[in-house]
Amino acid sequence: MHPLNTKMMQYNHQEIEKKWQKFWAENQTFKASNSSHLPKYYVLDMFPYPSGAGLHVGHPLGYIASDIYARYKRHKGFNVLHPQGYDSFGLPAEQYAIQTGQHPSKTTEENIKTYRRQLDKIGFSFDWDREVQTSNPEYYKWTQWIFIQLFNSWYNKNTDKAEDISTLITIFENEGNVNVNAVCDTETPEFSCEDWKQFSEKEQQQILLKYRLSYLSDTEVNWCPVLGTVLANDEIVNGVSERGGYPVIRKKMTQWSMRISAYAQRLLDGLSTIDWPQPLKDSQANWIGRSQGAMVEFKIQNSEFKIQVFTTRPDTIFGVSFMTLAPEHQLVLQITTPEQKVAVEAYIESTAKRSERDRMADIKTISGVFTGAFAEHPFTKKPIPIWIGDYVLAGYGTGAVMAVPCGDQRDYDFAKHFGIEIPNIFENEDISEAAHADKEGTVIANSDFLSGLSYKKALQKAIEALEEKGYGYGKINYRLRDAVFSRQRYWGEPFPVYYKDGMPQMIDKNHLPIVLPEVEKYLPTEDGKPPLGNAEVWAWDTKKSSVVSNLLIDNETIFPLELNTMPGWAGSSWYFNRYMDAKNANEFASKEALNYWKEVDLYIGGSEHATGHLLYARFWQKFLFDKGFVPVDEFAKKLINQGMILGESAFVFKATTFVKNGCDIDKSNDHVIEKIPTVFVSRNLFTSDNEFETVVKEYLLDKKLLNPNFVDLVLITKTPLHSDVSLVNSSNELDIEGFKNWRTEFKDSIFITEEDGTFKASREVEKMSKSKYNVVNPDEICEEYGADALRLFEMFLGPLEQTKPWKTSGISGVYSFLKKLWKLFYKEDLLLISDENPTSEEFKTLHKIIKKATEDIENFSFNTSVASFMIAVNELTALQCNKRLILEPLLILISPYAPHIAEELWRQLGHQNSISTAEFPIFEEKYLIESTKNYPISFNGKMRFTLELSLDLSLSEIEKAVLNHEKTMAQLQGKLPKKVIIVPGKIVNIVE
């Protein structure tokens, strides 16, 4: 043994962590290179929106997990890309600007500084050279560029990919649009090549907009009047805005949209190629909502009109006994007979008045009106009454259904309610109580050429017949709608678009970025234009190719610019590609960088982005892939959703006193209450509300604060109040003085304490939030216990994906683990390390932990690997092991989790390089080979005792040894066992 360092040393996390954070920054330890002979690995976190509140301990959970994995992969010899940045456009900074006039960029910059300071304290191995900020013009230049690419593309269903708009124009010029198989607006007129050539330029542009992947159209949008902006469907929760909870109404507006519907099938198919959590895939599949069926055309009797219907059950076409249209359906007013007109109009008016919320709230009420019109059944030619009803939604399918009451419960209920015929077209099925919606095992009856067929066969045959007779065709329908891409906000990416003769024109990519203009006010203008309408310098000079004053607009060479900005998801839909080459000024990323890094190997973030960010990002990636800009069409191979960390709120119980209602107390007796001070009662002094009241009254009587004559006139109830969690310790004791100083209105309150003089608060687990005073700041944890302890503890809380409560008191466990680890190296403040060969027991402990740590990290089971580190350190402490050959590999195993202490001890052992460059230890089976097994001996499956036996024994030798054992004989009491089960190396079970 020799002391390497005689300096007095105790585990001092503050000193160590500062030292190594500085070292990593100065030495650029985690800088990733774009050219390396090593295999690549790309670990990504969902970048944060830098909010003013800063980070709480719930935020870094995913970052810690990804950082551990990134560090592990470096040890395993990978060239690891582990970047971080900020999704820095967003509503809060804008709302702050509206309130205070402070420019959102300033707020954002300040918040980013706070975030960075907090993140730096936790010791992440980010490559900050690649930082991106979506609100930075150098970044959004490329967001604008992608928008232009989308504008200049159409979706060719024949090649099943996006193509340049010029190929479409060529087709139009040569043969018109009759043979074009494209994803486009439903009401696109047919035209020939001659027609095309005769269209004016504006007419041609209007046609092309119906094909472009980003397009301008009049769409019904979700308008939020309070926020003054349009919201996407996923920004609305329960009918109100996700941010702020303001009401949302439907409104028609001219808006930019993204033709994501073109990618519906590929977005669905792609799910099977990526390793994402099944619930998340399910919710994307649900959102895309593919359903296979047929379009059927119904002629309306005595009229030119036809009704298109989408159905997933064309096999039940002979069961149709009525049709239902959405009240908003275009044809309703045109087909309604004069006798029904009044009733129909009244119904339409009443449904229009009902909000979405109302309609959702009462789905039980059946309502509808007969239009008086009849359609004709395509096969039987029988008349079918046409109704309207609000259970049919205008926004899905064609807004019309063919009702088959025997096979669909809603149709069934509607038919029952209005006394419409319910023909049964299923063999041996009872429909007297409810519809028969099962498909499997069902045989169709009373259906002409479909009778006797199973569901599957009937489906196929029905579609064939429809197509043959021209009554319809097989069709796949998707729930996924095109995404509205305009926002009436200031703090977002401006569009690279100006308007000439009312038609949008793209600004050439050489002139990007188009930078957000300065405005006086961040609110919409008085005449209802978006905030950019306040800008005075917001016009495009096509001659000078620059943004100029609005006063110069002449609509000849100088034109007005787009006033909307892009939505929050624009910048986050491609940022993972930018990290690959974050500083490139000429391309969004170089071909070399894209081909080297390809895609994200591991992506960690919250599941709340399932149908927003994660769907849009997949869409853009597929588009960029089609256009040859990126090498893969899915941007993230594996995704993990980290769970939420909940806060542990603390409550104190305040007594609220008032005079009982309705009793004949003289007004002058108000002093009865006035004299009574505010009282708080310790948690363990009562178990019920009655007891609470008694405790308070007894106390007040005892202290002469309540006149005994008034006792029965006074009512006392308990009110729980949130206390700041930092004022309550792990034994739930409240710091009374601290509480009084925190809530000065209670500084003269009385606290009824337990017998031992303590005041107990009660606890409840809730979401971490400022308003619940249960936010735990990671800075404070780093200060007191250190980043290594924070990292270990966040992992130790439980499985990564799971929601779990935070309890600061638990951190002492991992903190003392770190101190124990330190003590393996230091004895009496001296570093004592032996170079002797370890014993077989020491090797066994080491290789057990190598095996476990490797398996756990590969399975993202970080909580169990922390537990096994504790076991290893406990064992080595018991063995008094200080052998270099054991402790060095142990440090490497622990270093992804607790990098600062590992670096420090690694340096103390004499290494000059960062431990992050050390090779991960390799597990060797030979150290774990056992010669004996402590067999559990069970009787009828119940373990009674254990018996140490050699693993070399044969089955019969084991049986003999077990049966001859005195405890076995005692258990059997002379009886012969019925059966003896021996699983070698595992268990012995004796059946009595």
Next chain:
RNA sequence: GCUGAAGUGGUGGAAUUGGUAGACACGCUGGACUUAAAAUCCAGUGAGCAGUAAUGUUCGUGCGGGUUCAAGUCCCGCCUUCAGUACCA
């Protein structure tokens, strides 16, 4: 309603292919050290019953069944909680 996830000590959780349920921690109890506290260390800690004790024994993974030598784990039927989604034809 539908889809998904989950129910294990006082608490967070462990048990990777059916094989000793409760690892590892927190908390609690007792002890050592200390004038004291903190820190540290040691011991105990699922519940019940019997025993001075060592120990023995019964019950125990949301509930009810089943398969198996053996079930937290597999099957059937329920209950509860959480999350997402919603009249999708």
